[in-house]
Amino acid sequence: MGKKILIIDDDDDLSREMADILRDEGHTVDTRLYKPEELPEFKPHKYEIIILDFKMPGITGADILRTIPENHAGTKILLISGRPFVEKILKETGQFGKVVEIISKPFSIQNLLKKIAAL
8 A cells, every 4th residue: 555755855857757656556746846935834744754865955854853843653754865974863863763764865765666566
């Protein structure tokens, strides 16, 4: 059975490609294109999984994670990053416990699908 997934990223092409593939796999997917002038609004309880890019213009995934309540109703957060030391940054900002998986860029879609299936 498909999962309800939200993708938050500043790369519209990547977001669309991931969303299309995930939909082909039977998931329900929403995307929120990050814009520097606005923090994405979402209700975590609506989604089983949030795929969150770590580095976006003027903001990091850690900043967005701060807007997500500690008890986010079982939503699993996958953080995508091409930056080293992301775990350290998340631990320093107190956001590490909100993330179930860090996926390093570049990543294969097969790896992403495998991680989603395991959740």
